Amino acid sequence: MTPAVRPAVSADVDGMARVHVDSWEETYRGLMPDELLDDPAALDQRRQMWTRALDEDHQRTHTCAVADQDGRIVGVAMSGPSRDDDRPDERELFILYTYRAVQGSGAGQGLLDLVVESGTACHLWVADPNPHAQAFYRKNGFVPDGSVKTDDYDGVREIRMVRAAES
Template identity: 35%
Template structure:
């Protein structure tokens, strides 16, 4: 990964690249966890349109970029699931496989948590597939505590999710990454 890693807020004009990266990260991360047909059916154009609508509607997301390419993102806001207690929620945290284990995910999680704190949320939660051992190890290493469980069903598949929660910043929270734009 080049040394030119920068972070900035996502804008509606990022939607096309963000949609493509989001689909690619699902295909990389969930191979063997979700049915191959479900992963093959993911549509970058549809995902880009969803991102465009969300960003134009005020959704918050931070991008990790290298050489202009989106390597990862984190999105956040008020918890959508009442079972999470009405605090903050990380809606999604995805990093391309080639950029994983290089500090990108921890920096994104830290910045998402900081944005939630600035928004008045002292703690936050996120949902992760129970079978995603790598992500669960990452969240545990970052100080997340597993808790609630639920099963989601979509397009002919069902998987259990686990909520990980933090009462404050992630365990490895540090200084803001260079190039972070609020």
């Protein structure tokens, strides 16, 4: 069954935080330091982050969505204005995480489609290696542009993938 994808609301914060933390553990074990993934404060930090993301001021510029399966949040996504100086006029996909159990169900596609309008120029930073995510983004028209960085927070090497606007 395909999870229902919808705009996030403040009542979703606990579920959003849980899927965010759990999906990091599923995806990044071995790429991120264990102490980061196992940090007991991580869930509360993500609750605070999603609470801020859903405040009225933030929602003027950012779009947050959830995938909901039988009342349980199983995926999250957020986009907003670009943080990259060399791509100022684009949307940036900041977050798209689903539980491994729902990958391939259409949840990720639904989340992407809801937070980044079709035909919109967009870019994202994705862990490298993360072949599953990179293949998903390629399927959606994103290609690596050669930019690479190492995240200061978690030490993960990331590549930037970009998608041109459709005319």
